[in-house]
Amino acid sequence: MPLTLHSHSGQFCCHAKGELADVVTAAQAKGFRVLGLSEHVPRFRLQDLYDEERHLSVADLGDTFERYVATARALQRQHRSASFDLLVGAETEYINDESLVWAHQLRERHGLDYLVGSVHHVREIPIDFDQAQFNRCLAACGGSLIDLYADYFDAQYRMLTALRPEVVGHFDLCRLFTPRSNPLCRTLPPSVWERVLRNIDVVVAYGGLFEINSRAYKKGLPDAYPQRDILQV
Ligand SMILES: [Zn+2]
Ligand SMILES: [Zn+2]
Structure with missing residues (x-):
């Protein structure tokens, strides 16, 4: 269907x-x-x-x-x-914890049928708007892509547990502006991977859906969100 x-x-x-x-x-x-x-x-x-x-x-x-x-x-x-x-x-945001209170209030006030739970920020900086903003975010993470990814999946975890959105939006959006030559496009290190598995388990436990989001193709990623390592899990 x-x-x-x-x-x-x-x-x-x-x-x-x-x-x-x-x-x-x-x-x-x-x-x-x-x-x-x-x-x-x-x-x-x-x-x-x-x-x-x-x-x-x-x-x-x-x-x-x-x-x-x-x-x-x-x-x-x-x-x-x-x-x-x-x-x-x-579709939600996670900029800081206030975003979750705000999203919850909106949902209640309007009796919304469902939420797409998305994270578009790390350390309050947009990660999907353009390369310059992403680079600013990376600098805020001390230049460590691994720290940026870990922060992204921790923000997603807080959003998931607070809102239990029926649909999880573009699960690994944090990969969007990672250079294609970087191995993190394909393989995540254990510290990030354990966060990915934790977040998948949370969603499965409350019965949420994971969207397959074809926007990633337009942005030049090899797979739709989520990339295939996560999709296979
Ligand atoms: Zn959207
Ligand atoms: Zn979005």
Whole structure:
């Protein structure tokens, strides 16, 4: 059964395209039986806005999310049928522990159908926006990719245990800007690998899903997220 639980629209996300309604009709046209809408939870500090959002305020992000949920619920009423299910969710952040409280409150307030649990920051610096930000993050980790990976999977662990998201987003996003010549693209050292296994066990224990995220191909990685060493586990 073709399904996808991770999506963004240009209407509510600065790095996606199309109206939310277009995303729904495109999924239906492609034969999807389930589509999950998962716009990003709003960030709550001005310093966490991306360069593409510099024209916006923290309040704007909050308003955008409110409009997203209202629009998504209307689409849900309009398009749900015996052959097509539409879910209204959100994709989380982990910037610091406050992000988890915030995501939990949003979920409760809007009665969201599900969460995509994602981590896009290490040491409060974005790891997936561009190479320059990733390099800044790497410098904050003393230049150690292994420390950066370990911190990423520790942040993911805190997010998983606090929110128990139904879907885990791009499990090993931390690999995105690792040079392809670096062996860490293929093989993780024991200190990182034990964190990977711990996080997989947590998700399996509460019955969560791991997404296969094809965005990695567009970014030039050899496999979809997660890369095959983790996928095989
Ligand atoms: Zn996303
Ligand atoms: Zn994401």
